[in-house]
Each structure stands twice: as structure tokens, then as C-alpha cells.
Amino acid sequence: MELDYKIALRCAHLSNEVYRSFNDELRFSMRPSLIPKLFDIKQTDTQVAVLEDPDTQCGYVVFRGSDADRDWLTNLDFSRWSAVTDAVLDDKQLDYPDIYEASTSGVKMHTGFTKAYLAARSEIHGIVQKSPMTRWILTGHSLGGALAKLCAVDLQYNFSQKISVEVYAFGSPRVGNRAFSESYDRRIPNSWRFVHGNDVVSGLPRRWQRYRHVNTRIRLGSRRSWRIISGSLQDHRIDRYITALTQHIADQ
Numbered sequence: 001m002e003l004d005y006k007i008a009l010r011c012a013h014l015s016n017e018v019y020r021s022f023n024d025e026l027r028f029s030m031r032p033s034l035i036p037k038l039f040d041i042k043q044t045d046t047q048v049a050v051l052e053d054p055d056t057q058c059g060y061v062v063f064r065g066s067d068a069d070r071d072w073l074t075n076l077d078f079s080r081w082s083a084v085t086d087a088v089l090d091d092k093q094l095d096y097p098d099i100y101e102a103s104t105s106g107v108k109m110h111t112g113f114t115k116a117y118l119a120a121r122s123e124i125h126g127i128v129q130k131s132p133m134t135r136w137i138l139t140g141h142s143l144g145g146a147l148a149k150l151c152a153v154d155l156q157y158n159f160s161q162k163i164s165v166e167v168y169a170f171g172s173p174r175v176g177n178r179a180f181s182e183s184y185d186r187r188i189p190n191s192w193r194f195v196h197g198n199d200v201v202s203g204l205p206r207r208w209q210r211y212r213h214v215n216t217r218i219r220l221g222s223r224r225s226w227r228i229i230s231g232s233l234q235d236h237r238i239d240r241y242i243t244a245l246t247q248h249i250a251d252q
Contacts, residue, residue: 003218016238038050046116048147061124061136062144063138064140121151128159135163136155142201156188165188169191170241198235202236
């Protein structure tokens with residue numbers, strides 16, 4: 001499947017609008033008449049909105065990202081990122097049921113990201129299991145993009161006989177080690193990882209910590225900036241992604 005920039009822009013808007021007040025009044029501009037199912041898990045600070053569009057037989061799982069850019073700035077010293085052997089656990093240890101066929105796969109994922117996804121996993125499974133939607137698009141900005149990737153491999157493994165899975169992630173950090181990335185790329189071919197300018201979060205955790213990005217990277221905007229830190233944080237803003245995608249579509 002080729003990248004559809006109009007769907008990407010739609011997902012960017014969803015990823016932006018999910019930052020609004022996370023309550024029963026939340027509606028999305030793509031289909032204001034649709035009432036999303038909202039899950040707010042306090043103990044892991046995981047927020048997920050699920051939309052089902054019967055007109056297109058398409059469902060959307062929208063993961064809410066970090067509350068503010070300053071949350072990432074606070075951690076630019078990487079004090080909370082340790083080497084991959086400490087920062088992630090084997091999928092079996094995390095009870096991520098049978099996503100990978102063999103315990104010797106070597107797949108490792110970031111502990112915090114994985115626990116945040118697992119907190120919402122049963123709710124998402126419950127909806128997908130009962131839903132008539134045959135196509136599911138997973139999206140999110142920042143942390144939300146990381147959770148969308150973890151959800152993708154999970155749904156692909158458990159529901160691939162009845163649904164297709166796509167991912168549109170914006171300014172998302174690395175999720176796991178090389179074995180995870182290689183497995184993800186095989187399982188989720190319709191996945192696009194957007195990076196705007198010098199977005200700082202897209203570079204976390206570092207490669208020297210043995211984290212690796214999944215494919216396929218789509219670059220937006222210019223990487224030229226004299227503002228090293230503030231510029232890269234500005235590039236991380238979801239509205240910058242929306243502007244860049246809107247301009248790309250206009251130029252086509």
C-alpha cells in the first residue's frame with residue numbers, strides 16, 4: 001500500500017484533537033457525529049480514544065501523547081533512559097501474550113511504553129473483537145506514536161484473519177531493540193513514521209542505548225535551524241506536523 005497523505009493529515013488532526021479535555025464531550029472533526037469510546041487508565045497515565053466509522057468500515061485507535069513538550073525537555077539528560085537491557089524487558093516477562101513465536105527471538109521493548117499499552121490492551125481487544133470494522137488505523141503523536149506501534153503488532157498477531165492494520169505515528173520515540181524493529185517491519189508493512197525537522201523526541205532513546213527505529217520514515221519540513229534545543233522542541237509540536245502535511249498536499 002502506498003502512503004496516502006490525506007489519511008496521514010486526518011490522523012495528525014486526530015492526534016492533535018485527542019489532547020483536548022479527555023471527557024465525554026470529546027469529538028473529532030473528521031466525523032463530529034461519531035461518539036468515541038474513551039479509556040483513561042490513571043495508574044499508567046494512558047489515554048486512548050477509539051472511533052468506528054461504519055460508512056468506511058474503518059476504525060481508528062488514537063493514543064494520547066505527552067501532555068507537554070517540557071516533559072521531554074526535562075528528560076534530555078536521559079536520566080530515565082538506561083541501556084536497552086535495563087530499560088526494556090523480554091516480551092515474555094511483560095506477559096505480552098505470544099506476539100512473538102519463540103522466547104529466543106531476542107525481542108525487547110521499552111518497559112514504560114509497554115506497560116502503558118498493556119494497561120489499555122484488554123479494552124482495545126474487546127472493541128476490535130466485537131467490531132464489524134475490517135480496517136484499523138492506529139495513530140498518535142509523541143508517546144502516542146510509540147503506543148500505536150506496540151498496539152499494531154498485538155492486533156496483527158491476534159486479529160490478522162479479520163482485520164488489516166495501518167500505523168501513522170508522528171514524532172514518536174524508538175520503542176525497542178533491533179529484533180523488535182525487524183519483527184515489526186515484517187508484520188506491519190503499512191506503517192509510516194513521520195519526523196518533522198529536527199524533532200528531538202524522534203531521536204530518543206539513543207541508538208547507543210541499543211534502541212532502533214521501525215520503518216518507514218517520512219521526513220517533513222526543513223532540518224535547518226540555529227535553535228538547537230528550542231527549535232527541536234518546536235519541531236516536535238503536532239501542529240507543525242499538520243502544517244507540513246497540509247502544505248505537502250497543496251503542493252502535489
